[in-house]
Amino acid sequence: MTDAALEAWAQETREDVKKLLRELCVIPAPSHFEEKRAEHVLEWMRRNGGERAFIDGKKNVIWPVDDDGRKPLAVFMAHTDVVFPDTGPLPLHIEGTEYHCPGAGDDTANLSVLLYAAKYFAGTCRAGRELGLLVVANSCEEGLGNLDGCREIVDAYRDRIRFLVTVDGNTGSMVTRAVGSHRYRVTLRTEGGHSYGAFGNRNAIAYLSSMISSLYDVRVPQKPGTRTTYNVGLIEGGTSVNTIAQEASMLYEYRSDDRECLEQMKRIFLGIAGAYRAMCQSLDVELLGERPCNGPVDEEAFERLKAGVRAASEEITGKAPSERSGSTDANYPLSLGIPAVCTGACIMHGCHTREEYVDTETLYTGMRYLLALMSRLLG
Numbered sequence: 001m002t003d004a005a006l007e008a009w010a011q012e013t014r015e016d017v018k019k020l021l022r023e024l025c026v027i028p029a030p031s032h033f034e035e036k037r038a039e040h041v042l043e044w045m046r047r048n049g050g051e052r053a054f055i056d057g058k059k060n061v062i063w064p065v066d067d068d069g070r071k072p073l074a075v076f077m078a079h080t081d082v083v084f085p086d087t088g089p090l091p092l093h094i095e096g097t098e099y100h101c102p103g104a105g106d107d108t109a110n111l112s113v114l115l116y117a118a119k120y121f122a123g124t125c126r127a128g129r130e131l132g133l134l135v136v137a138n139s140c141e142e143g144l145g146n147l148d149g150c151r152e153i154v155d156a157y158r159d160r161i162r163f164l165v166t167v168d169g170n171t172g173s174m175v176t177r178a179v180g181s182h183r184y185r186v187t188l189r190t191e192g193g194h195s196y197g198a199f200g201n202r203n204a205i206a207y208l209s210s211m212i213s214s215l216y217d218v219r220v221p222q223k224p225g226t227r228t229t230y231n232v233g234l235i236e237g238g239t240s241v242n243t244i245a246q247e248a249s250m251l252y253e254y255r256s257d258d259r260e261c262l263e264q265m266k267r268i269f270l271g272i273a274g275a276y277r278a279m280c281q282s283l284d285v286e287l288l289g290e291r292p293c294n295g296p297v298d299e300e301a302f303e304r305l306k307a308g309v310r311a312a313s314e315e316i317t318g319k320a321p322s323e324r325s326g327s328t329d330a331n332y333p334l335s336l337g338i339p340a341v342c343t344g345a346c347i348m349h350g351c352h353t354r355e356e357y358v359d360t361e362t363l364y365t366g367m368r369y370l371l372a373l374m375s376r377l378l379g
């Protein structure tokens, strides 16, 4: 890193970042229930120069590091929620430099690095800088959180957001293409009855199984350069071994990094659902989650953002970042045409498992990388 002040800050905050990670990672924060973690972050911000920080209606903790209410904004965010449903403290085991804790890497380590990077820029904000800075510890990134936290931020500041960076995942990766998805619960009902006495009545399990077979006969769109997938992830139903099932349900999703392909999957799915509805007593489709694909993003502005990530990555790690598609908080701004990327400031292992851990040695590189990136993008 060329800037000695940034280098010194990364060195100076090494232990602080780890301490903050230890404090945060044990606080339970399932999606939609991030309040305890949000409170802790808010207190931290207030003690570290963020007197104007506040929590919004979606449990996002917002730090207007440099915001006069008018100028264009760079938004940097990291999410507080974890995939684990725990409502009590999450277990933290420290083995040497490794912190083992569900959610340690995704996204608590990134959030800890981001908060200390924000503190640096809060302390060095030059008055009259053209681009403002908003730092957010956001809610609801995971699963059925459905990106609600990010949606709220982008909707609230929409006209002024120049670009958005979500700090999530590993250093050296960059997500630039949003994988959109639709997630459903399908519930199918038939008359059912006694397995012997009412034999011949329609069986909800049999119809659901047949519907699943039909869904798995679908050939996904073959548009070059795109990827489309689907999955039935859970099935439930029936009453007992001697009962013709009256009700059966499943969770189903499809994903694509292309808008058209996603719409094509939707038409196919609704067509199949319609056919089975006609065969049963009832069939309900409940949309549980919807994540959008890239919309019409201004290519020039987007390229500038991506070039900043590439340059910072090359400067600090010596390598260009791997560029890929993914389902992240960047989906929502991208769907509206706002340049956005997802990139990480740590290296994590076992993400989304209870064995998840982060080697805290990687946080120092992560901090240097994030500082380099922010100083490049903020100008």
Ligand SMILES: [Zn+2]
Pocket (backbone or CB within 6 Å): 079, 106, 107, 141, 168, 169
């Ligand atoms: Zn994450």
